[in-house]
Amino acid sequence: MELTTEKIGDVTVVVLPGEQLDASNAKEFKRDIAALLEPRGKVVFDLAGLRFVDSSGLGAFLSSLRQLNATGGDLRLCGMTKPVRALFELVRMHRIFDIRATKDEAIRSFTE
């Protein structure tokens, strides 16, 4: 999966390609993102382009969060579209993830 990354300070911002993260590509995402989740890393997933996420995509996000937390790092999600936000709220994941409206907010949150 083509994952565009940007390093701003010590924060890694990853932009997800395509409009969907579902059962057809969630595994691929999990595989390819793993390398970008450095120990004690500060990572932001920019989900602005994502129109659709299903439970498999959700699972991939969760595993990324756990991987980072386990090494002392953390994850932020930003730019969620309405349907994606609706899913997160449906399964109460909005309480598990730190979700910010914009990329800047997400980056800044690491220094707060």
Added chain:
Amino acid sequence: MATRIETGRTHWGSGLPLRNPGDLEMKSAPAFSLGQALSRRCGTAVRRALALVAGPGREQASKLGQDGETAARTVEQPQLPRELAAVNAQLAQELTDHQRTEEALAKRTAELEDARSFLDSVLENLPVMLFVKDAKDLKFVRWNRAEELALGIDRSAAIGRSDYDFFPEEQASFFVAKDRAVLDGGQMVEIPEEAIQTAHRGLRFLHTFKVPVLGADGTPKYLVGISEDITERKRAQEELARAREQEVEIGFKIQQTLLLDQPPRDVPGVRVAALTIPSQRIDGDFYDFFKHRDDCLDIIVGDVMGKGIPAALLGAATKSHFLQALSRLISLAAPGTLPEPKDIVTLAHSEVARQLIELESFVTVCYARFDLQNNRVDFVDCGHTTTIHFQARTGTCAMLQGENLPLGVSEKEIYEQTRVALHTGDVLLFYSDGLTETRNSAGELFGIERLAECVRTHGRLEPEQLIDQIRQAAVAFSNSETFGDDLTCVAVKIEERELPLARAELEISSDLNELGRARAFVREVCRTLPGQALDEESVSQLELAITEAASNVMRHAYRGRPEQLIQLDAEVFADRIVLRLHHLGETFDPGAVKTPAFDGTQDGGFGMYIIEQSVDDVQYYRDERGRNCISLVKNRKTV
């Protein structure tokens, strides 16, 4: 046998004759131990007697040895004084008596020995285990061959020991307790089953009799135990019980898979519910549904005479023949027409009648065709229970019955069908006699009147609820959750025939990459909705629901195989949208999925929950083409 002391030959009872008079040894046969003592006594007596006579013969008398014979020989026969003669005679008599006694004793001993041999032989060779214990200390005094073989304990090891020396303490205590009870009670006791641990054959089960043997004084002297090893028999009985259980299970499976179909769900204008409560013995009830087009539903309800697996198999065979007859006649019929129910029954019967007659069984059947376009039912009742027709307009029940004979009674029977008009809200109840013939504790039958009353009372409910009310009534009546015969009923309710405003179909493969196509299909349906548009949030929810459902089918029902097929269809009604997925993968049991944890500890298993939360109704069933079906209903807001 008189014995005379004389020269020559002398016999002691049946002892050996003397060959040589000088060869006088008092030979006594082993049993006759008395002989020697007596002969010694005789010798002394004779010596004394002769001493009386002696005078000049004294030095000869002193020559006497142990035996009086020598003395008798060497003395010339003098004139014995009378006292001597008397003593002699007495002696002779005593010897004779002694001889007799000895002989009698010998004989008695021989008889005893024979008897003992006989008894020993019998006890040894009896094919039952036998032991004898001493009543005082319960130690074994006897242990026969069968006992040795069964327990692997040689008699030399057993005799003189007790149960505690061979068996685990718990078992030994059990045996001893029983022994004491027998001895105290003075009566034989039967122990139908006792477990005994053997060294070489594991755990065995014995059927034992214990008998007290009393002495002359009435106190117990011995305890005799006779046992039969029933381990094999017990095992055989257990296997038989297991086989019977298995048969019931098999019958149940036959019933579930072959005999009892799922009622169809997607027939507009009709709503069908079925109830079946299997009994311990499989009854041979069956039903089946055939949906022709969208406006015609055939229902067949049947009951095979008899019980158990044979009945179940006959039921399955009958169903199969109906299916064959149906498809044969459909293929022969002019396009767009359907064969008449009576023709279907006639053809099916012709195939099956001979077999039924040979098996001396028959099948009652009711074949009903619901014409939903013309609001009527044509039925062929072949000796089946009276069908109850709840009429919505009047709230009363009519009894529908035909005149045909059951299948398998007469090969020449000609089947007639009856037509009845139907109206919205009407309910037809088909059932087997297991329902009406349920008895209560007073022996009364549930009966058709009570059933009709139940239908009258609850006829306006949905058929599923009506069926449940009937079930509750039957359970309350018989005061039991289980019934002697299978309890079967099918309720058919005529509804407003609602046709969809719009309909769309799409077939995709079971490849995960097709999920996007499924979403696009849903989006398109929602975009072109007749009437009020669906809000964005609802469209998203439908997309999510279809994605999760299709994904489940692909990953679980089809186990990840990407080349299988999934048919999607969408039907739009004024008040709702219905999305369906049809597949031929493994059937999914929604009940087996637990509600997920939302604390971030699991990253899978949310699919079911998401589907349920995204739509207003989810159903899992088998459609009339035998495909597994998931239907998702989203209500539309009606202005």
